Amino acid sequence: MxxxxxxxxxxxxxxxxxxxxxxxxxxxxxxxxxxxxxxxxxxxxxxxxxxxxxxxxxxxxxxxxxxxxxxxxxxxxxxxxxxxxxxxxxxxxxxxxxxxxxxxxxxxxxxxxxxxxxxxxxxxxxxxxxxxxxxxxxxxxxxxxxxxxxxxxxxxxxxxxxxxxxxxxxxxxxxxxxxxxxxxxxxxxxxxxxxxxxxxxxxxxxxxxxxxxxxxxxxxxxxxxxxxxxxxxxxxxxxxxxxxxRLNNVMKYLTSITIVMAIPTVISGIYGMNVNEKWMPFANTPHGFLIICVLTLLICIVTMLVLRKKKML
CATH class of the missing domain: 3.30.460.20 (CorA soluble domain-like)
Structure with missing residues (x-):
């Protein structure tokens, strides 16, 4: 034009x-x-x-x-x-x-x-x-x-x-x-x-x-x-x-959660071994399963508190 x-x-x-x-x-x-x-x-x-x-x-x-x-x-x-x-x-x-x-x-x-x-x-x-x-x-x-x-x-x-x-x-x-x-x-x-x-x-x-x-x-x-x-x-x-x-924070949280979740897995794995029951703590104790669950929960809580104190959770 x-x-x-x-x-x-x-x-x-x-x-x-x-x-x-x-x-x-x-x-x-x-x-x-x-x-x-x-x-x-x-x-x-x-x-x-x-x-x-x-x-x-x-x-x-x-x-x-x-x-x-x-x-x-x-x-x-x-x-x-x-x-x-x-x-x-x-x-x-x-x-x-x-x-x-x-x-x-x-x-x-x-x-x-x-x-x-x-x-x-x-x-x-x-x-x-x-x-x-x-x-x-x-x-x-x-x-x-x-x-x-x-x-x-x-x-x-x-x-x-x-x-x-x-x-x-x-x-x-x-x-x-x-x-x-x-x-x-x-x-x-x-x-x-x-x-x-x-x-x-x-x-x-x-x-x-x-x-x-x-x-x-x-x-x-x-x-x-x-x-x-x-x-x-x-x-x-x-x-x-x-x-x-942000990615580092996400990875840190995931790592902390993995550590906490690994505790019940380890304990249940130990109790799942094929060994004589007389060598397993609380095997013949009344309410032994409940005691193990409570102890596992307490260990998880303590671990979470430690991680939180170190600002990892």
Missing amino acids: IRYFKTDNQRIQEEEKIGDGVWVQMLQPTHQECAEIAEVLNVDIEDIQAALDEEESSRIELQDGYTLILVDIPTVEIRHEKQSYTTIPLGIILTQDVIVTVCTDDTPVLQNFVNNRVKEFSTKKKMRFVYQILFRTATNYQMNLRVIDKKRTEIEERIGKNTEDIDLIDLHELESTLVYFATSLRANGVVLDRLTRYKRLEQYPEDKELLGDVIVENRQAIEMTSIYRDIINGTRELMSSVIDN
Whole structure:
């Protein structure tokens, strides 16, 4: 799908075709649509389709007549019937008169511009537009990171109460997401570093200040990712220790019960031997069976008290 937008008096409106100062938004474009835009703008079709490959890494390439900027942006996906986060490429192509964005998802990063929620947004000021996109990307990472940390907190609150194996799996998925985020943010940082030396298109002084803000926000997102990964590692280790401790307690109780139950078994086994009854205590004593049962019970009780005193029962 291809849509054309242009700002007029700080209000965005949709256009019918490409013109000077127009933003071309391409969402999951077909090969035919990519070929059409490539022909009109004299751009390599492979550069347009680069953002459609999920394995593409963030980079900036200066081509003859245009510039390709690829960055990774966060997006929501359904994984194991649950909402998770991942990263996808966003392609930005800058020509002398037009800016083109290519993405496989209608990301909130660009929705803010379409819905006119970004102040001082103009499709004619292309470099500022790029920096605003990158700024929204960095803040989106931070927002998703806070959601991830909130999910981790919810899992941590269940530790010691009704912790289940699924919590360990959820923690692993959160940690995997943070790995994706960390990799993408570092790659985006390299692109931002190259943009500080970019002089092909006109930049205003406030644009450079905005780029500085983007770099700061991206670094903050990287630090948040690192901190949350460390916290998740600690939470996972704590949960594993709690589960192991519960297993040890169960084994301790089972061992204690086995010791107590072994006493009647041993006594009954001794009395079940084929020996002369005159050598068996209480064999000819009135109520001998009852006396043996009582003694066995007393021995079991004493054993239980000893085990309890040693905190094994």
